Amino acid sequence: MLTLTPSKKRTLFFVAMGWALLLIGDRIGELRQYQGSFVAMYALAIGSIILLTGYSGQLSLGHSALMAVGAYAGALSINNLHLHPVIALVIATFVAGLFGLLLGFGVARLSGPYLAGTTLALAVSLPTLANQFPILGGEQGVVFDVGLPPARFGENFSQYKWFFWISCLAVLVMLWLISNVVSSRYGRTFRAIRDNETAAALSGLNTGRLKVLAFSISSGMAGLAGGLLVMLISGVSPSAFPLSLSFSLLTGAVVTGVYSLKGVMLGGLVLVAIPEIADSLVTRIGGSEGFTATLPGFLVSALLILAVIFAPNGPGKLLHSFKKHG
Template identity: 55%
Template sequence: MHSLRRLFLFIFSTLILLALSLKIEELRVYQGAQIAIYALGISSIVLLTGYSGQVSLGNGAFMAIGAYTAALTQIHWHLPLFFTFVVGTFSAALAGAILGGGAARLSGPYLAGATLALAVGLPTLANQFTILNGETGLDYTSGTPPTWFGESFTLYKWFFWIVLVNVMLMMFFVRNITSSRYGRTWKALRGNPVAAQLSGIQVGGSKVLAFTISAGVAGLAGSLLGMIGFVGPTGFGLGLSFALVTGAVLSGVTSLAGSMLGAVVLVAIPELASVIAHRLGDTERVTSNLPGLIMSTLLILTVLFTPNGPAEQIRKHKARKQ
């Protein structure tokens, strides 16, 4: 019954958002798609770090794998769009499973370093293999919206619809798996690995599973990001992994609903930065570096003062009052 209610909630909110997109201006629709994608990317970290207690600074690399494989299957095999998403998701998940096998043996700082190495190293591969087309990247398109949607149905609206439906499907899956047996297993692992092992949980296997699913989720997010933007090494570099971690920390790492909040902040930062940069006179040095400055300052302040996220802090504060 509970999960049935959840299903209706997801369908209902998807329909509302789809309807809303017809009413708001173009730029906001595009940003809406960005927010949905970031929320999915962040939830891949929430699943991994918040539930299974493993850290990954390299989920941007899984997004890159998803985007590139999706784009390649579209270019070379002419797969329909939806199937390219499936391919992107599963190939990233496969990479996650391979890495997760190694990662399950590693503790915090080692894992952080290894995944960071992946985030820095993987995008450089784009320049090494001609099939990946270097800095120019690959052309990956959604195609034009069906004509029977009418003239007023623009490409950005089409992006938003595709993105939203896919994100909501995946989010529903993630939400269900985190409240399933596996979710509880991961929580137990994070809380106390020894106790978890004593109660019959396979530590290694569960950790690898978490890594695999997290990578798959990131892979879908990457395919979607590649579709609305472009598939190239600059878009999927260390900056993306960094943004995901920032978003996850801002949203408190343990809550999937919070990933929306983190995603909104990630999309809002460049807007805010451009307003401030305009005040400061719009020099190239300021405009290109201000978003990074705001983001890293926000990240440091959050970690310093509310390491478990602002939402958690407010909840604690309320609990204390009562």
């Protein structure tokens, strides 16, 4: 019998996921490919929240701003430095990570409401800075064009499929890296700090430095997700990163269960599916303009509250407790 180490199992899982997504991408229509790209992007962004909150015990309401940092960095490297889109996405990751590192030094000693307040102010103020610098294009923003798919894929290879490939590949590679990080020594130390910061410090961990590290990694993930988001909507502007995006990500993280990265795809699926469900509900039952515009927000909020009340530790733990109690 072939035995595999956990890390090889993980790698195999991600390769299998990639293979499955490759097959799925060939068999679905353009709309589903486009939505699938959004699911992948949201999954990564939710993963960044889970890494920060579930693994290292910090709370951020400012991840929409960190996504904006990555998005602008990627857009500038394509438009002004004329780099390859894939390299631009890598740059988006690293610039956001670096930004998170600097921010982390400022906020790592803050906890609870102080951290929430600072990141909230960041989420509100950072996108408005785009108006201060002409290079960022003000309210209109700048284009983010990854170009047509390479000619060698053939003429039937659509733009949406190209988006789908880029998103899925980027997200799988990033999540594979992160899953290795959280199962390494660093993941253990993050969890130790989350569970009891004083005990972790007494055991010789440099808790401040580790919290900054977690914040930085999480920012890098958010930056890549931001780059993918503006690739899908072909341009980056302040209005693409409202505060409500941060809140949606938090919703996704809670619905997925903040303890574990395993369900991030589910969270992404939920965030993409809810507006669709709301749309179909509205076309079926009709209603006023106010009702139509408000229904998606209502469904997200209701789901959030239900998740907090009935499955505060995520659907996985809920099933587990059902099994235990019969």
